[in-house]
Amino acid sequence: MTARTPDSARDIPEATVARLPVYLRALTSLAEDGTTTCSSEELAASAGVNSAKLRKDLSYLGSYGTRGVGYDVEYLRYQIAREIGVTQDWPVVIVGIGNLGHALANYSGFRSRGFRVVALLDADPRRHEEVVAGLDVRSFDDLESIVAEHDVSIGVIATPAVAAQDVADRMVATGITSILNFAPTVLSVPDGVDVRKVDLSIELQILAYHEQRKSGLPTAEVLS
Amino acid sequence: MTARTPDSARDIPEATVARLPVYLRALTSLAEDGTTTCSSEELAASAGVNSAKLRKDLSYLGSYGTRGVGYDVEYLRYQIAREIGVTQDWPVVIVGIGNLGHALANYSGFRSRGFRVVALLDADPRRHEEVVAGLDVRSFDDLESIVAEHDVSIGVIATPAVAAQDVADRMVATGITSILNFAPTVLSVPDGVDVRKVDLSIELQILAYHEQRKSGLPTAEVLS
DNA sequence: GCCGTTTTGTTCTCCCGTTCACAAACTCCT
């Protein structure tokens, strides 16, 4: 509305934002295969979406394709990365270095996709002896200084559910404004702070619901 | 339409299905606190949703509340669990016992929420020496016999991306019809098979997008 | 230089999901 869009501040629909990373990955994959140009049809197939949806999504970023030709893979990849903001690395802290925290710390996919784990924190002093993925596990009390030092704005919570709200509160207090939460709890945070949750049990329960349906109906599933 | 709903076969909107597990968890939490009755307002707050949405969601299951009073926590909890299909355990196999697979195998939240891990499979023979969470890590070739023996219909993929499609194909061939995929790939499966994906990097990239927006705008964020 | 072919960008329509708002229904108090 206010039309004072300095560069590319059009607001992109949330559903589109959620798909841009998928396109980014598909483009990276195509680039690795040596493909330099692709049509919306090919890219859509690679990303698992409808080609009309893909084109509409990309149109929010600008006109980066060429009619009759398609998209330049490398150019489009860069434009999407720039729009998402992963052309340079984001520092991230992980809190709660238990089963899941270890896996996250060891995950190489973060680094390659624009994120750098700068610290691993845990409340349990016994954990502080450990070195995971080349990083010392440090005291949760070091949160403030680490966030200040590395200018961290993204935090990951992998603690038990009971501790998650406390951890979130501390994160917010130190200036973190984006949280990825693995604990099965609803976090309450002030306006201006984004929270996304990943909840395995919910995903499995959704599958279970459909599974129950399948076995219920006799064979009235397919129609093609 | 066809109105031949044997028991409770009304089709529940997908968005509602995705929230039922959240309500289930909120109700369990309330029950543990000793609450026996709750209003839609309380339950909605506990689940982090709008109360009107909650009531509409619940109305798809039936009329399980009492006007002027609210919902019986234990009764509603059971009704939702039954609708989702987690009143008895679902057997699950996990394929790919690396960093993430270990964390999943050790996760106690599955058992308590209606799922039972019956086998851990890995293609790497060196893994077969291991015992994780009380289960032997077995050869991927045992998939068929394990699925047949335990009547498994849900599989979890925690292998590297390159192997994921192969694993999915094998799963489908053995009769698995629901897959939870952690590998960053688009899986293609036949009709009748459900796939849900969990992708950490995508979640972080969505956060990064909004984070970039925040730092762009000066302070035009809050208005309350 | 022009025409047919290809593929993008966009418009239009439809559908799903969210939210408001209110009547119906139940409890409790007098």
Next chain:
DNA sequence: AGGAGTTTGTGAACGGGAGAACAAAACGGC
């Protein structure tokens, strides 16, 4: 028993996203 006060269940308005369909634009062949 009746009325005031609560709270559910749902009809209706609204907004956003998905997909079909097409016009505009670029390329290649002649």
